[in-house]
Amino acid sequence: MEELIAIPIIFIGLPWVILHYVTKWKTAATITTDDEALLEELYQLAKRLDERMDTVERLVAADNPDFETPRIRHDQAIDNVPLRELEELLAEKKGNQA
Template structure:
């Protein structure tokens, strides 16, 4: 009985079990490496929120500067830098194209 059982277990573990485990983890790695549609929506919302907050900050600084001429705005990063604006315009264009491509 053991002579028949050992080859079946060995055959099953080598040719069925091992490839199944390898393929299982390969598919897990592939799905984990991609960004999901929920992640994309969250990133778009965060990007929109960050732009609105930046615009609000500019408005508050402008209002305070009108009331107090000695006020100097605190540099957040580098305000209104052209290289950053080019990247943001490219991102806006890509998002508009993506929204236009959606059904």
């Protein structure tokens, strides 16, 4: 009697459990369209805040000649490489969706 229960558990139950959780892991690892929209919105917000910081730093530097910007500068090419890479990826993604 125990063999009749053990055989279906081994050949049906165990693969079902494994495949069930493999499917769960695969779907959990992907990013949803809502997540992508949120990331795009956050990226645009970060760009606007960066532009505002540049403006504030320019105003402070105009009032105080000894002021040195303590952060990454927008006009240095080396500082803009990661931003350009991200913008290229976003443009490529939008091109693929169209």
